[in-house]
Amino acid sequence: MPEPPLSQRADKYLHHIRVFKTRTIATQACARGNVTMGGQPVKASRGLKLGDVLEVVRGDLRLKLRVIAFSAQRLGATRVPEFSEDLTPPECYQKAAEARRELLLITPHSHEMVAKPDKKQLRDLRKFWEEQS
Numbered sequence: 001m002p003e004p005p006l007s008q009r010a011d012k013y014l015h016h017i018r019v020f021k022t023r024t025i026a027t028q029a030c031a032r033g034n035v036t037m038g039g040q041p042v043k044a045s046r047g048l049k050l051g052d053v054l055e056v057v058r059g060d061l062r063l064k065l066r067v068i069a070f071s072a073q074r075l076g077a078t079r080v081p082e083f084s085e086d087l088t089p090p091e092c093y094q095k096a097a098e099a100r101r102e103l104l105l106i107t108p109h110s111h112e113m114v115a116k117p118d119k120k121q122l123r124d125l126r127k128f129w130e131e132q133s
Contacts, residue, residue: 008070010035010054011044016071017084019056019063029056053087061096064088 030044
């Protein structure tokens with residue numbers, strides 16, 4: 001079995017510990033400045049070392065992660081705590097959950113936007129158009 005690496009690219013590490021679904025998305029997040037270390041943006045090619053603390057912005061959620069170890073391949077969800085320590089305060093998770101709930105209340109479901117009008121809506125539309133003419 002090969003020995004785990006002592007350093008790893010930032011985009012690869014974030015993909016392996018399941019912060020981002022694909023390595024391309026991790027690279028794009030680094031390019032946009034959504035991944036920082038010590039307040040400085042991290043390039044995707046930056047070599048991470050053990051003990052580094054990363055701050056990752058994913059939508060409304062601000063994650064704070066400490067590098068514990070590196071993996072040669074993408075991990076299963078149950079093994080992620082072996083490779084990274086989550087330093088994110090619980091309040092951040094609560095705020096992100098509230099923001100998602102608000103967004104769900106504000107935006108209509110996709111089937112509501114493209115669906116045909118039902119019988120009641122058709123009657124209301126006909127009534128509206130008759131009143132307009």
